[in-house]
Amino acid sequence: MVCGAAWSHEQWSAGLQRSVQRVIDNRGDDSMKEEMRRAVAHLTSIEQFTGLPYWVAATVAYGDHRAITGKPIEKPEWIKSMPRGFLRNPTVEQVVNEALMVVRDIWKEYGKPDSFRIELARELRQNQEQRASAHERNRKRNTERKKTADTLIKEFNRPKPSRKDIDKHDLWKQQQQRCMYCGQGIQKPDLFNTREADIDHIIPQSRFYDDSLTNRVIVHRKCNAGREGKDDMLAATYMKSKGDSAYQEYVGRISEWDLPYGKRKLLLAEEVPDGFINRQLNETRYIGTELRKLLERIAPVNTTVGQVTDALKNEWGLTTVYKEVLKRRFERLERITGRKLIEEIHRTNGAKHVDYKIEGYDKRIDHRHHALDALVVALTRQRYIQKIAQLKQRERSPHPR
Numbered sequence: 379m380v381c382g383a384a385w386s387h388e389q390w391s392a393g394l395q396r397s398v399q400r401v402i403d404n405r406g407d408d409s410m411k412e413e414m415r416r417a418v419a420h421l422t423s424i425e426q427f428t429g430l431p432y433w434v435a436a437t438v439a440y441g442d443h444r445a446i447t448g449k450p451i452e453k454p455e456w457i458k459s460m461p462r463g464f465l466r467n468p469t470v471e472q473v474v475n476e477a478l479m480v481v482r483d484i485w486k487e488y489g490k491p492d493s494f495r496i497e498l499a500r501e502l503r504q505n506q507e508q509r510a511s512a513h514e515r516n517r518k519r520n521t522e523r524k525k526t527a528d529t530l531i532k533e534f535n536r537p538k539p540s541r542k543d544i545d546k547h548d549l550w551k552q553q554q555q556r557c558m559y560c561g562q563g564i565q566k567p568d569l570f571n572t573r574e575a576d577i578d579h580i581i582p583q584s585r586f587y588d589d590s591l592t593n594r595v596i597v598h599r600k601c602n603a604g605r606e607g608k609d610d611m612l613a614a615t616y617m618k619s620k621g622d623s624a625y626q627e628y629v630g631r632i633s634e635w636d637l638p639y640g641k642r643k644l645l646l647a648e649e650v651p652d653g654f655i656n657r658q659l660n661e662t663r664y665i666g667t668e669l670r671k672l673l674e675r676i677a678p679v680n681t682t683v684g685q686v687t688d689a690l691k692n693e694w695g696l697t698t699v700y701k702e703v704l705k706r707r708f709e710r711l712e713r714i715t716g717r718k719l720i721e722e723i724h725r726t727n728g729a730k731h732v733d734y735k736i737e738g739y740d741k742r743i744d745h746r747h748h749a750l751d752a753l754v755v756a757l758t759r760q761r762y763i764q765k766i767a768q769l770k771q772r773e774r775s776p777h778p779r
């Protein structure tokens with residue numbers, strides 16, 4: 379697009395003019411991603427489509443890249459890094475971009491990959507009780523969702539309620555049909571009109587990836603816009619910036635309304651909580667999800683987890699091989715310090731087997747362990763994962779069948 383004095387929408391192609399008109403017409407539409415809706419909410423005529431951030435302009439002109447799932451990528455040159463600000467989390471964006479560039483270079487050098495395998499973040503360790511209660515919570519939530527869907531069909535004239543519609547309704551109920559930020563009512567006809575009311579994240583997604591209901595509220599659009607940097611502000615910080623009385627009323631609502639404990643905590647938080655959900659773990663999950671969406675356009679994507687990688691590394695004897703590689707560093711250290719650090723261990727399980735006990739050993743002192751992990755992940759097959767799961771199962775059950 380042309381900028382500066384030469385800018386004129388009349389020079390745009392008919393196709394682009396149509397795209398822009400479509401964006402103007404669908405501004406409040408649920409089909410548009412939340413951040414995009416926010417970015418174009420104030421644009422009401424074609425003349426205003428100037429000086430937009432790059433990612434907004436790109437999305438207007440080419441559509442939402444993230445929504446393109448069916449379009450296969452057929453040449454490595456088609457792999458483009460995402461423009462800055464495309465994903466809400468800069469760390470995730472950078473990692474995904476770097477991964478894409480690696481894929482592009484591998485493709486150019488060795489030909490198109492047959493498939494991908496991504497190692498996803500470890501699940502949080504849960505004991506059986508926790509797993510059971512998580513399962514129970516899920517089941518309850520699904521039942522609630524079904525009920526809400528019925529209500530929406532019957533009472534709200536939403537013949538095909540989306541998951542987001544359901545969430546909106548349930549948040550609205552939870553908040554006594556009011557806006558979290560001003561306490562005024564949200565009228566029933568406005569609930570599904572995103573120009574009037576929309577979902578906001580208590581802790582912004584750019585800083586804490588939690589898309590659960592606990593981290594979401596429903597608010598008037600007018601109460602959620604206009605402040606510089608709002609997108610990076612926590613709800614409590616934002617409310618404080620509105621002045622003391624607005625903040626006190628907000629705190630009052632939090633204690634009066636029947637809100638879950640976890641949500642109250644988030645609503646009052648002025649720092650991103652670390653603790654019950656590890657932020658890095660969430661980022662890793664987010665990376666896995668985003669990367670998967672993009673790579674699926676090139677070749678089939680499979681996944682694995684760290685436990686499987688570790689088990690295979692051990693089974694294939696690579697843990698010992700790697701230790702032998704690092705052993706030289708410790709031999710050098712022995713010579714310098716004059717202390718014995720390495721102890722040779724002989725094991726006989728089936729064949730004779732030599733292993734080393736090394737004082738101060740940690741695989742992470744050498745970055746090549748990432749390369750080794752990547753190789754093992756690449757060589758993982760679905761049937762190995764199943765086999766490992768079976769073996770673990772057998773280990774755990776006291777009476778082998």
Ligand SMILES: [Zn+2]
Nearest residue numbers: 557560598601
């Ligand atoms: Zn409001």
